[in-house]
Amino acid sequence: MEKTIVVKSTVGLHASLAAKVVQAASKYDVEINLIYEDKVVDVKSILGLMSLAVPSGENVKVVANGDEAEQAIADIAEILEK
Secondary structure: OEEEEEOOOOOOOOHHHHHHHHHHHOOOOOEEEEEEOOEEEEOOOHHHHHHHOOOOOOEEEEEEEOOOHHHHHHHHHHHHOO
């Protein structure tokens, strides 16, 4: 399952936002990645997320596999689209 999400934080995907995403993703037993431009990182890796340096207003794609993939993506979308 996948979903394209717009990062709406005015400062982009920064450390505290990345921490919230990791915390939300870690609640689920799913394989979940975030894709930005040509880079793919594990959403459960705060350093991976921060390494993307996603600016505000950019689209990212979240891809998840597992029984709880839909809920995991919904939780991550809620955080990134605030």
